[in-house]
Amino acid sequence: MSDIIHLLPDSIANQIAAGEVIQRPASVVKELVExxxxxxxxxxxxxxxxxGRTLIQVIDNGKGMSATDARMAFERHATSKIKSAEDLFALHTMGFRGEALPSISAIAQVELKSRRQDDETGTLLIIAGSKVEKQEPISCAAGTSISVKNIFYNVPARRRFLKSNETERRNIFSEIERIALVNPDIEFILTENDVQTLHLPKSGLRQRIVQLEGKNINPQLIEINEETSLAKIYGYVGKPEFARKGRSSQFFFVNNRYIRHPYFHKAVLSAYEHLIAANENPLYFIYFEVDPSVIDVNIHPTKTEVKFENERALWQILMVTVKESLGKFNAVPTIDFNTEGAVDIPVFDPTKSSPMPKVNIDPNYNPFRSPQAKHYSPNAPVQGWEELYKGFQNEGKAPETITDEMQQPDLSFHSTGEENGIVLTPEHYQYKQRYILTSVKSGLMIIDQHKAHVRILFDKYIEQIKGRKGVSQRVLFPEVMELSATEAATLPAIMDDLEALGFELNSLGNHSFAVQGVPAEIENPDPGALIHSMISQSMQTGSDVKSDIQESIALSLAKLTAIPYGRTLSIEEMLLMVNQLFACQIPSYTPDGQTILTVLSDSEIDKKLK
Known part of the structure; x- marks a missing residue:
């Protein structure tokens, strides 16, 4: 029987490695920029x-490579950063893997041009599918230029599973944003289809955040800065009043490397406890500087997850640092005594007497006189006194003497009072401005008013989007809205659906948009916040199917505009809501699966009252 275990050819091994390192065009951008x-x-x-499907090109003015280095860079496990196993735990650089360029060349056509500053000529290297097709000296600028063409051209299964251009473009923007936020002293230029779409000149950290997120973010930022024996923590967090529904603009960086860390995210939320609503998220840009020996960055292929040696202690330090910065912002307001037009405070002079204050009265005022009546007579009969007794005609009558006509609810009669948080109405009850209680054949039905309205509005909005029936209402003063680079990359994918709802946006350039119109039925005074939330929701879902994007937009808008908890509803509003809810195809659950109503059966009520 022959042996069955054998070594894979390098070309296949490189393709397997590419599957771990190169997931999409954004992965290529990340590796080349690093x-x-x-x-x-x-x-x-x-x-x-x-x-990125056709071309990804990265040009830098770095130190370049010699002809030998250029060729060695495409060999597996080749690197200039590691000489021993101990070096893995003392890394300060990014591109140390030694797998990126070989992996990229295994699934794409790569052209490299590189020249060192002191060399007269550079090197041209062309590789396709791990095979070197050409290597020769050429004349080129100092630095390195790498062009990656036709990604996954020889792995059609992987190419077929790439998302739409809008989704892949958004992911590229996200990678550039993460790298640019830790390198404010580096100038970045992004060109898409021969059109420059992003230019980030050298700046400070705060200015770089403003460049990427929009100038409106500048007044929202609070600086944090703390240095301990375990780590240095610095950066910016957002003011509580600017918290958002989505989870955009939340970044952790460790030694200039972007990471995801749910545990530290909870530390930040703990610092904002009682300052923001439960369904809101603060923005933050938090940087850690730690000894490389106390972290492990190799627990994930893309190195977005990092293991810390002292996570619990860092959690406490981070929470206290953020809370302290928030406390300084809220507790120490600044007072400017040099402001022009300030009120002068008089100095007390005991030699001067103060005059008695005068009270102006109207001697002819009569509190019993009707505002409409020009003449008042105390003996005149009171008009309309029958209205005082409306609703008491049946009081004291036996139940069998009340006719069917008397049993009909009077919709103009709103309530008989509030007791224990229950608003009493002829057919419906509102409990603690949160639930609608109504009698049904099998018992007592309890309806969540906010979730019910979300269900109703979702069905309405999704119908408007698919039928393009949304009615737009022009605004008197258009609101100018600043988007971040990532948000601006997401907007084209949902623009048609926003217009179908009734939003009208005009591009002003440089990621700025003017909101010219909003859906007619929306009373929200801040359309910019609505659009920001819907873009954030679309970014979080990452969906690529048109129907999924439409449902995400409709659900996001429904949640933002639905009747909130704590609002007292009239009889007409409760009746209308219940009727509209049961006209929906799925009245029992919200679009995201939350329970809207429940029924407390008669037997359960009897059992509790025994």
Missing amino acids: NALDAGATLIHIAIKDA
Whole structure:
């Protein structure tokens, strides 16, 4: 019987490694830009075509490579950063993997041009599917230029599972944003289909955040800065009043590397406890500087997850640092005594006497006189006194003497009072401004008023989007809305659906938009916040199917505009809501699966009252 275990060819091994490292065009951008940073570049130009499917090019002004280094960079496990196993735990650079370039060349056509500053000529290297097709000296600028063409051209299954151009473009923006936020001293230029869409000149950290997130974010930022023996923590967090529904603009960085860390996210939320609503999230840009030996960055192929040696202690430090910064912001308001037009406070002079204050009275005022009546007579008969007794005609009558006509609810009679948080109405009861209670054949039905309205509005909005029946109402003063680079990349994918709802947006350039119109039925005074929330929701779902995007937008808008808890409803509003709810196809659950209503059966009530 022959042996069955054998070594894989390098080309296949590289494709397997590419599956771990290169997941989509954004992964290529990340790897190439990080290599440019390690080369000491101060200017990085990124060019993409067709969201990276056709071309990804990264040009830097770094130190370049020799002909031998250029060839060795595409060999598996080749690196300039690691010489022993101990070096894995003392890394300060990004592109140390030694798998990125071989993996990229295994699934794409790669062209490399590189020249060192002191060399007269550079090197041209062309590789396709891990095979070197050409290597020759050429004349080129100092630095390195790498072009990656036709990604996954030889792995059609992987290419077929790439998302739409809008989704892939959004992911590229996200990777650039994460890298740019930790390198404010580096200039970045992004060109898409030969059109420059992003330019980030050298700046400070706060200015870089403003460049990426929009100038409206500048007044929202509170600086944090704490240095301990375990770590240095610095960056910016958002003011509580600017908390958002979505989870955009939340970043953790460790030693200039972007990470995801749910445990530390809870520490930040703990610092905001009682300052923001339970369904809102603060924005933050938090940077950790720690000894590389106390973290492990190799627990995830893309290195977005990091294991800390002292996570519990860092959790406490982070929470206290954020809370202290928030406390300073809220507890120490600034007072400017030099403001022009300030009220002068008089100095007390005991030699001067103060006059008695005068009270103006009307001697002819009569509190019993009707405002409409010009003449009042105390002996005149009171008009309309019958209205005082309306509703008491049946009081004291036996139940069998009340006719069917008397049993009909009077919709103009709103309530008989509030006791224990229950609003009493002829057919419906509102309990604690949260639930609607109504009698049904099998018992007592309890309806959540906010969730019920979400269900009703969702069905309405999804019908408007699919039928493009939304009615737009022009605003008197258009609101100018600033989007971040990532949000601006997401907007084109949902623009048609926003217009179908009734939103009208005009691009002003540089990621700014003017809100010219809003859906006619929306009373929200802040349409910019609505659009921000819907974009954030679309970014979080990451869906690529049109119907899923439409449902995400409709659900987001329904949640933002539905009747909130704590609002007292009239009889007409409760009746209308109940009727509209049961006209929906799925009245029992919200679109995201939350229970809207429940029935307390007669037997359960009897059992509790025995």
